[in-house]
Amino acid sequence: MAWVAGGVVVGRVGKVVQVAASAAGVAEVDAALGACGVGEVGARSTRGAAVIVSVGYDAGRGFEAAAVAERSPVAGARAGAANSDGCAVEQSASLGGAPDDRGWPGMVCVVLEEWRLVSVEEACEMLRRGSTQFCVGEIPALRDDVARRRFEAGVARVLEYIRAGDVYQVNLAHRLSASFEGEPRALMAALVRAGLPRHGAYVEFTDDAGRPRVIASASPELFLEYEPASCGGGVGTLRTRPMKGTRGTGSASESAVARELAGSAKDRAELAMIVDLMRNDLGRVCELGSVRVESAHAIEKHGEGGAGLLQATATVAGTPRAGLRWSEVFAAMFPGGSVTGAPKIRAMQIIDELEEARRGPYCGSVGVFLPDGSAMCNIAIRTACITGERDHAGMMRNATMDWWVGAGIVADSTPEGEWAETLAKAAVLRAAIGSVT
Numbered sequence: 001m002a003w004v005a006g007g008v009v010v011g012r013v014g015k016v017v018q019v020a021a022s023a024a025g026v027a028e029v030d031a032a033l034g035a036c037g038v039g040e041v042g043a044r045s046t047r048g049a050a051v052i053v054s055v056g057y058d059a060g061r062g063f064e065a066a067a068v069a070e071r072s073p074v075a076g077a078r079a080g081a082a083n084s085d086g087c088a089v090e091q092s093a094s095l096g097g098a099p100d101d102r103g104w105p106g107m108v109c110v111v112l113e114e115w116r117l118v119s120v121e122e123a124c125e126m127l128r129r130g131s132t133q134f135c136v137g138e139i140p141a142l143r144d145d146v147a148r149r150r151f152e153a154g155v156a157r158v159l160e161y162i163r164a165g166d167v168y169q170v171n172l173a174h175r176l177s178a179s180f181e182g183e184p185r186a187l188m189a190a191l192v193r194a195g196l197p198r199h200g201a202y203v204e205f206t207d208d209a210g211r212p213r214v215i216a217s218a219s220p221e222l223f224l225e226y227e228p229a230s231c232g233g234g235v236g237t238l239r240t241r242p243m244k245g246t247r248g249t250g251s252a253s254e255s256a257v258a259r260e261l262a263g264s265a266k267d268r269a270e271l272a273m274i275v276d277l278m279r280n281d282l283g284r285v286c287e288l289g290s291v292r293v294e295s296a297h298a299i300e301k302h303g304e305g306g307a308g309l310l311q312a313t314a315t316v317a318g319t320p321r322a323g324l325r326w327s328e329v330f331a332a333m334f335p336g337g338s339v340t341g342a343p344k345i346r347a348m349q350i351i352d353e354l355e356e357a358r359r360g361p362y363c364g365s366v367g368v369f370l371p372d373g374s375a376m377c378n379i380a381i382r383t384a385c386i387t388g389e390r391d392h393a394g395m396m397r398n399a400t401m402d403w404w405v406g407a408g409i410v411a412d413s414t415p416e417g418e419w420a421e422t423l424a425k426a427a428v429l430r431a432a433i434g435s436v437t
Helices: 026-035 059-062 121-126 145-163 184-195 254-262 265-283 328-334 344-356 413-422 427-433
Strands: 002-004 007-019 050-057 107-118 134-136 171-183 201-206 212-217 222-227 237-241 243-248 293-303 309-318 365-369 375-378 382-390 396-409
Touching: 002 201, 002 365, 002 375, 002 396, 007 026, 007 050, 007 121, 026 107, 026 254, 026 328, 050 201, 059 328, 107 121, 107 201, 107 427, 121 184, 134 184, 145 171, 145 265, 145 396, 171 184, 171 344, 171 413, 184 212, 184 382, 184 427, 212 243, 222 328, 222 365, 237 265, 243 254, 243 375, 243 413, 254 293, 254 309, 265 293, 265 309, 265 328, 293 413, 328 375, 396 413
Parallel strands: none
Antiparallel strands: 002 007, 007 107, 050 107, 050 365, 134 171, 171 396, 201 212, 212 382, 222 237, 222 375, 237 309, 243 309, 293 309, 365 375, 382 396
C-alpha cells in the first residue's frame, strides 16, 4: 500500500519485478518499470494497474558511478571492527564504499491488480487484521557509547571537509538495529498512528534469494510527485518538497518551538542549499525556464504527542520535458538532495566513506504510479526495513529491523547537536514500539 492525496492505494499483488543493487542502471530501471506499465512521465499505464516502486538509496551508484567513494577509516574505527549490529565488517580502502551487510535489492516494482483507494483509517484496519502482535528487541546503538562516538567522529570529519571547501552540506546517518518477531503489518499500523505520515508506504516481498523482506515507511517527505494537467490535456507538473530542520515538540510550547525553528539561521541555510540543489536537479528534466520555487520556507507538523516533530520545508516545481521517461527522472534526481547534501556527488562520496553500511531502502524512495499517469514518491525516511524468515502462520521470525536516522551537517554544526537531532528522529519508532531504552 502507498499513500497518495486523498487516501491510500491498496490492491492484490499481481507481479513483482526486482533489480539487483549491483545492476541498477538507467537501462535496467527503465526495463523494470516498462515491464510494469510505467514509461513516460504523465503517460497512462499500459497495464491499467497501480504500481508500487521502491528504489533503494544504493541504486544511486548505478546512476552516477562517481558517487562511490574509496573507503577510508573513520576516526575511532579500525579494520575488522563490528558495526552497530555487532557483525564484523571489513573497513578498508580496497572495498570502494560502505559495506553491504543486508543485501537489499536496488529496486522492487509491485504491480497491484484490482487496486482501489481507501481511507487511512481503513488502511490501518487492513494492516491490523489477523495478529496484532510484534516485538522489537533492545536497540544497542541507543545505549552504546561506541555508536555515539563513531557518529560524532563522522560529523567532525564532515566539518573538516566543509572547512576544506570540498562540500557545503552532508546528510550523515547511522543505523539503529534490533531483533524483530511477529507481524510487521502491526508495526506499520503503529507507525501510522504515531507518525501520521503524509507519504507512507508498506511493501512485503520475497527477494530473489528467497529472503522475506518488509519496508514499512512512515515518511513525511515528498521526493517527487507528478500531477497531470487539471484540464485533462497538456503537460502537468513535477514537484518536490525537501525538508531540512527538525525539532521535537516534547513538553515545550509548540508555538515557541516553531518560532525558534523558523528563526534558526543554521536550519534556513540548510534548506536554502537544498532548494538550490533541487532546482538544479529539476532543471535537468524540465522545460527551460519552467522551474520555480512555490514555497521557500514553511513549518509543518508531523506526528502527535511525544512523536510529534516540526519540520522546515520548501516546495519546488517544474514542467517536465515532452517524452521524458521516469527512468530519466530517477537518473537525474536520485537520491534526493535533502538526504545527500551539496554538491550532491561529493556529499554521496563522503557518506559512502563515513557511514557504517549501505543504506538499502533508507533515503531511497517508495511510491506509487497510477494508471492515469499521476505518481507520488516519498523520501524513505522514518522507515523500518525488516529481513528475516516467515513461519507457517506468516509471522516474521529471527528477523532484523533497521531504522536509520540522520542529520544535515553544515559549517556551524556540532557533533553533539547532530547526534541529538538524530535521536529526535527516532521518536516515531519509540512511540510505535514503546520505550526500548
